[in-house]
Amino acid sequence: MKKSWIILFLLIIVCAGIVSLRQGLFPFAVPSPAPPGASEEVTPPPAPPLVPEADATAEPKPTQEPTPEPAPEPTPRPLNDPQLTDTIIDASFFEPASEQGTIEKAVYLTKDYAFHQGYDIEKNLEIYLPYGYPEAGQYNVLFLLHPRCLDETYWFGPTKGYRLDDGSYLNVRLQDMLDNLVQRGLCEPMIVVSVDGYPDYQSQINHVTNAVYPQMLKEFRNDLLPWVVEHYATFAAGTDPDSLVAARRHVGVLGCSFGAYLAETSFMVPSLDLASWYTLCGGGTVTQQYVSGDWNRFPADQYPVDLLYFVEGEWDDLGPVWSSYEALSGWTERFTRDENLRFLTALGSAHEERSWLTAIFDSAQVFFRGVD
Numbered sequence: 184m185k186k187s188w189i190i191l192f193l194l195i196i197v198c199a200g201i202v203s204l205r206q207g208l209f210p211f212a213v214p215s216p217a218p219p220g221a222s223e224e225v226t227p228p229p230a231p232p233l234v235p236e237a238d239a240t241a242e243p244k245p246t247q248e249p250t251p252e253p254a255p256e257p258t259p260r261p262l263n264d265p266q267l268t269d270t271i272i273d274a275s276f277f278e279p280a281s282e283q284g285t286i287e288k289a290v291y292l293t294k295d296y297a298f299h300q301g302y303d304i305e306k307n308l309e310i311y312l313p314y315g316y317p318e319a320g321q322y323n324v325l326f327l328l329h330p331r332c333l334d335e336t337y338w339f340g341p342t343k344g345y346r347l348d349d350g351s352y353l354n355v356r357l358q359d360m361l362d363n364l365v366q367r368g369l370c371e372p373m374i375v376v377s378v379d380g381y382p383d384y385q386s387q388i389n390h391v392t393n394a395v396y397p398q399m400l401k402e403f404r405n406d407l408l409p410w411v412v413e414h415y416a417t418f419a420a421g422t423d424p425d426s427l428v429a430a431r432r433h434v435g436v437l438g439c440s441f442g443a444y445l446a447e448t449s450f451m452v453p454s455l456d457l458a459s460w461y462t463l464c465g466g467g468t469v470t471q472q473y474v475s476g477d478w479n480r481f482p483a484d485q486y487p488v489d490l491l492y493f494v495e496g497e498w499d500d501l502g503p504v505w506s507s508y509e510a511l512s513g514w515t516e517r518f519t520r521d522e523n524l525r526f527l528t529a530l531g532s533a534h535e536e537r538s539w540l541t542a543i544f545d546s547a548q549v550f551f552r553g554v555d
Contacts, residue, residue, distance in 0.1 A: 263368040265548035270530045271348060271537075272544050277355040280362035282314035286339050289414070293406040297382050297398040306379055306402075309339045310415070311358060313365050313372035317416040323373040323551040324417055325435045326407075326450070326458075327543075328380055328442030330465075331390050335379040343536045360544060370547040374415055378407065380445050390441075399449035408434070408457060428456050432489060435460030435550045439539040443467035455481040455488070460550045464494040464542035465534050468507045483517040490549060491518060492525050494542035496532035 289308045295301065316322065329337040342354040364370040378399075381387035386394040409422035412430075419430035436458050438446030443466030451461050451469075455478060463469075469491075493508050495501050508526045511518050518524035527545065532538035 260368055266369060267545045269527055276360050276363045279359055280366045282366045283362050284311055284313045286311055291410040293402045296401040297394040307335050309335050309377040311361060311375035319372055321418045322416055323371055323433045325373050325375045327377045328438035328445045330440035330442055332387060335377045338377040346537050364547055371551045376411060396449050400453050403450055404454055431457055432459045432554045434458035437462040437546055439464040440466050452477045455486050459489040462492040462542050462546040464539055465499055468503045469511055488523055490523050492546055494527045496529045496534055496538035498533040
């Protein structure tokens with residue numbers, strides 16, 4: 184009887200162990216394999232964390248713009264030694280260059296300074312901009328003044344008849360000559376401004392000089408130079424008087440025939456503080472009155488002249504201009520011959536465009552050299 188109870192007890196323990204194994208009550212329990220054909224139960228992946236929805240009324244955060252790279256400083260083209268001439272210009276300078284500048288027409292506002300009527304006057308300009316403008320950032324400015332009874336279209340308008348040594352004529356353009364000088368590294372890239380010296384058409388066709396000289400005397404200082412500085416990339420920091428004076432070594436004036444007298448009386452004498460390079464071709468007789476009177480307002484140590492260049496054709500009337508040139512260095516210490524005071528005789532030239540183009544050809548190569 185006792186053995187029977189023992190056997191029964193052992194059977195109960197074995198049955199309890201089998202049940203425990205099936206219910207996974209022990210860590211070493213192994214689940215029973217699924218019967219054939221039955222699908223295994225797959226545990227789903229955990230749900231992603233909840234992200235709160237964006238508030239439609241919230242202000243969008245500004246996108247930070249990338250900081251732009253600074254523009255590289257333009258590399259100036261090195262200047263070659265000048266190829267000055269006192270005779271004929273090589274014909275290759277009048278062929279179209281591969282790097283060509285442009286001509287712009289412009290209108291600026293000035294006043295009637297000649298007749299004191301107080302009304303405004305619109306005047307025209309033609310402006311040469313060198314190839315690549317405004318790549319260099321800052322440019323010297325050369326003002327060109329025409330012969331009598333002409334206007335701003337003279338220099339960059341119809342072709343000029345350039346007389347060759349054999350008496351024939353070559354139709355040439357000033358723009359081509361300037362383009363070649365710049366491209367060959369013979370002159371600084373510069374802005375060249377062709378000016379109308381007359382206040383109105385009647386003064387032009389009748390050559391009313393008593394209207395021209397007082398007009399340009401004030402117009403250059405008050406209106407013309409400030410307008411160019413405001414609209415083009417020059418060395419002047421602004422149009423105020425101090426900025427214009429500070430940039431005077433980057434301004435030049437060149438006049439031919441009547442334009443030479445205009446350059447002398449209405450630009451150089453009263454405005455020595457605004458420009459320091461001057462060429463007078465086929466005219467212009469600087470008198471002792473200027474030296475002892477007008478220029479006293481401009482002390483030589485504060486307003487030095489970089490160059491006063493006289494150019495006369497060999498067959499022109501050299502007398503009065505040569506006399507001025509010889510006397511100037513004796514009248515004032517402002518000028519030293521063969522340094523900032525020079526005289527060129529254009530061989531084989533008369534009072535004509537051949538000598539005037541020679542004046543521009545040489546002056547463009549000499550002006551502004553060595554000026555920072």
